[in-house]
Amino acid sequence: MTSKTLKVTIPSDREIMMIRVFDAPRALVFEALTKPALLKRWFLGPPGWTLAVCDIDLRVGGAYRYVWRGEKGEMGMGGIFKEIAAPERIVATEAFDQGWYPGNNAVVTQTLSEQGGKTTLSLRVMYESKDARDAVLKSPMESGVAASYDRLSEFLATQTGL
Amino acid sequence: MTPASRLDTTFAALADPTRRAILARLASGEASVLELAEPFAMSQPAISKHLKVLERAGLISRGRDGQRRPCRIEAQPLEEATGWLEEYRKFWEGRFQRLDVLLDELKGEAQALSLALRRLGP
Numbered sequence: 001m002t003s004k005t006l007k008v009t010i011p012s013d014r015e016i017m018m019i020r021v022f023d024a025p026r027a028l029v030f031e032a033l034t035k036p037a038l039l040k041r042w043f044l045g046p047p048g049w050t051l052a053v054c055d056i057d058l059r060v061g062g063a064y065r066y067v068w069r070g071e072k073g074e075m076g077m078g079g080i081f082k083e084i085a086a087p088e089r090i091v092a093t094e095a096f097d098q099g100w101y102p103g104n105n106a107v108v109t110q111t112l113s114e115q116g117g118k119t120t121l122s123l124r125v126m127y128e129s130k131d132a133r134d135a136v137l138k139s140p141m142e143s144g145v146a147a148s149y150d151r152l153s154e155f156l157a158t159q160t161g162l
Numbered sequence: 163m164t165p166a167s168r169l170d171t172t173f174a175a176l177a178d179p180t181r182r183a184i185l186a187r188l189a190s191g192e193a194s195v196l197e198l199a200e201p202f203a204m205s206q207p208a209i210s211k212h213l214k215v216l217e218r219a220g221l222i223s224r225g226r227d228g229q230r231r232p233c234r235i236e237a238q239p240l241e242e243a244t245g246w247l248e249e250y251r252k253f254w255e256g257r258f259q260r261l262d263v264l265l266d267e268l269k270g271e272a273q274a275l276s277l278a279l280r281r282l283g284p
Contacts, residue, residue, distance in 0.1 A: 024265035
């Protein structure tokens, strides 16, 4: 698999799975996923929104917390690390401050594998119910930040060149 | 059915691998229950059960051709469902493209650092 294109699938009733290849060694991708100073440079929302708070206590039982801030408000989420096997696997819980989908609790498993200097990230999110999974799937903009659909589309257009 | 609940029914119908395989088969043309049952190690009643779920989700329709009642794929609900997946995909792809840029920068920094260290070396 050499294509960088993100693949999104629904392997079961309660899951969303994403697979993406990055042109960088695994150790570097792991850093970008776990170091606050680096996350603040890419894990953003629409234009104008920043990842204002990014606290990560990278150990089993440790907590992480993200807060995005924009003109129209803020949005926070966080969870607890369940499993850490650097640089290949992280399992953590995930909940949003403003619980906007049923249950508001998910388990995220990130797996990194390296081949020929390229890294494949597999991100599997398990929700408590099918209703929760579907709500997330239907609201990509809410899972990022509470921005209007129009602004998101605009943003996506600039990102994807569509 | 509201658009949202119809989408729920579509996602539920698509969550099963056998039903996805049936849809993949029907994408290449209509088929009877007997023809559909053949490649799967499943009884006709088991296949019929899956077909009912797909029919209720509006993903397939059944012909009136006597006993054969051929199944054919209905494109619209499938397009709606993949539309949502595509929106979700685009949102994350935007983020990951920024990660690409960051990783390139980090690789550049690492190279510059190792070059500088080599120059400082004996």
